[in-house]
Amino acid sequence: MTKNLPPNTVERLSNYRRRLLAIQGKDYIHSHQLAHLMKINPAHVRRDLMLIGFSGDVHKGYNIKKLIAQIGKNIDCENKHRVAFIGIGDLGRALYHEFNNGHSKLEIAATFRLSEEPIQQFFDIKCYNISKLKQVLKKENIDIVVLALPNINAKDITKTIVDAEIKGILNFTSVHLDVPEDVFVENYDMIGKLEKLSYFTSCR
Amino acid sequence: MTKNLPPNTVERLSNYRRRLLAIQGKDYIHSHQLAHLMKINPAHVRRDLMLIGFSGDVHKGYNIKKLIAQIGKNIDCENKHRVAFIGIGDLGRALYHEFNNGHSKLEIAATFRLSEEPIQQFFDIKCYNISKLKQVLKKENIDIVVLALPNINAKDITKTIVDAEIKGILNFTSVHLDVPEDVFVENYDMIGKLEKLSYFTSCR
DNA sequence: TAGATTGTTAATCGATTAACAATC
DNA sequence: TAGATTGTTAATCGATTAACAATC
Numbered sequence: 001m002t003k004n005l006p007p008n009t010v011e012r013l014s015n016y017r018r019r020l021l022a023i024q025g026k027d028y029i030h031s032h033q034l035a036h037l038m039k040i041n042p043a044h045v046r047r048d049l050m051l052i053g054f055s056g057d058v059h060k061g062y063n064i065k066k067l068i069a070q071i072g073k074n075i076d077c078e079n080k081h082r083v084a085f086i087g088i089g090d091l092g093r094a095l096y097h098e099f100n101n102g103h104s105k106l107e108i109a110a111t112f113r114l115s116e117e118p119i120q121q122f123f124d125i126k127c128y129n130i131s132k133l134k135q136v137l138k139k140e141n142i143d144i145v146v147l148a149l150p151n152i153n154a155k156d157i158t159k160t161i162v163d164a165e166i167k168g169i170l171n172f173t174s175v176h177l178d179v180p181e182d183v184f185v186e187n188y189d190m191i192g193k194l195e196k197l198s199y200f201t202s203c204r
Numbered sequence: 205m206t207k208n209l210p211p212n213t214v215e216r217l218s219n220y221r222r223r224l225l226a227i228q229g230k231d232y233i234h235s236h237q238l239a240h241l242m243k244i245n246p247a248h249v250r251r252d253l254m255l256i257g258f259s260g261d262v263h264k265g266y267n268i269k270k271l272i273a274q275i276g277k278n279i280d281c282e283n284k285h286r287v288a289f290i291g292i293g294d295l296g297r298a299l300y301h302e303f304n305n306g307h308s309k310l311e312i313a314a315t316f317r318l319s320e321e322p323i324q325q326f327f328d329i330k331c332y333n334i335s336k337l338k339q340v341l342k343k344e345n346i347d348i349v350v351l352a353l354p355n356i357n358a359k360d361i362t363k364t365i366v367d368a369e370i371k372g373i374l375n376f377t378s379v380h381l382d383v384p385e386d387v388f389v390e391n392y393d394m395i396g397k398l399e400k401l402s403y404f405t406s407c408r
Numbered sequence: 409t410a411g412a413t414t415g416t417t418a419a420t421c422g423a424t425t426a427a428c429a430a431t432c
Numbered sequence: 433t434a435g436a437t438t439g440t441t442a443a444t445c446g447a448t449t450a451a452c453a454a455t456c
């Protein structure tokens with residue numbers, strides 16, 4: 001894994017790979033073709049591939065199979081990350097399907113429910129009561145937590161998560177989490193996006 | 205509504221407002237306090253408020269009530285946007301709750317299902333078969349479409365949406381949509397975010 | 409007043425795009 | 433070869449942050 005790639009490049013590389021995997025019956029692709037699939041500038045593609053040290057052929061372009069492999073070498077972790085879901089409502093279920101849909105480097109190791117109902121399973125994953133959070137995060141060697149729960153609970157639970165030395169949080173609440181510098185938080189604020197969309201979609 | 209605010213500023217203004225609305229028993233707030241809630245730089249707050257022409261008091265800071273109103277004047281549409289959901293699986297349901305949870309400028313006017321099952325309602329909203337898409341988008345004066353459906357269907361449906369002159373799309377598939385310049389697309393690619401998170405969360 | 413905060417410009421930083429020599 | 437594409441540097445663009453005069 002190459003460290004120090006710019007965050008946006010990592011996100012794009014992940015996207016390149018998914019598009020490349022979907023291509024059938026072609027061995028090579030040019031920068032402008034890949035750029036077109038992503039709606040970005042061809043120079044951008046070339047620059048990103050330069051950053052991961054991948055070379056193409058001046059005439060044929062980039063070898064698709066080799067490029068997929070090279071992207072993997074650069075952005076995939078050697079070991080699987082172990083992920084915990086906190087909150088197993090509709091959003092949790094939607095994410096579960098997303099996870100099982102082709103992403104192999106993250107495995108759901110545990111889920112937690114906030115209510116007292118005696119649910120023991122979430123699909124094929126064990127489901128614990130939130131009171132067991134810290135203990136299970138440790139025991140199961142969780143690396144990454146996905147917060148898919150009501151805003152109101154986010155603050156307390158984040159504290160426990162940080163205590164358990166979790167280093168990655170995917171945050172679906174609209175609360176800004178207060179975490180130490182070494183914890184990477186990816187925010188996923190739906191309401192913010194909606195209001196932005198509303199603003200830039202001209203009123204009639 | 206003030207046009208030409210930078211996209212990121214619009215998103216932040218929406219966030220400021222939500223945080224301000226949550227504040228109890230205080231009339232004024234300083235730039236550094238609001239910045240702390242958002243985990244951004246105080247200068248950033250002041251600059252954003254400058255852009256919407258809002259002034260504070262050198263000693264007391266910004267009047268919370270007035271600021272909320274001023275943000276509304278700048279980012280809210282005069283009329284409600286009419287929104288259609290395409291896809292009413294787990295993700296659709298999660299979004300439905302998100303919508304009903306405090307966002308007043310967007311109202312769900314119709315939903316569409318892809319399967320043939322004879323569902324007529326999605327919570328309190330009418331649900332149509334996807335075959336009626338174009339016709340209903342027109343009839344119901346839809347402005348914004350939320351795509352919460354399998355990738356495989358995204359391309360065809362986008363074509364219909366663009367034909368129906370929809371100007372805003374919130375895209376939850378991981379397909380990059382090919383739309384004319386005047387259609388605003390907000391992408392919400394979960395897998396990309398997950399891989400980014402995985403990359404920046406150090407492996408152990 | 410002294411000290412803190414605002415409003416605003418300028419500087420910095422990072423990401424995107426243009427340009428073009430090298431290549432085949 | 434002529435023409436197209438790559439790889440890479442430099443230029444541009446936009447967003448963030450620093451700095452500081454003005455204010456009370």
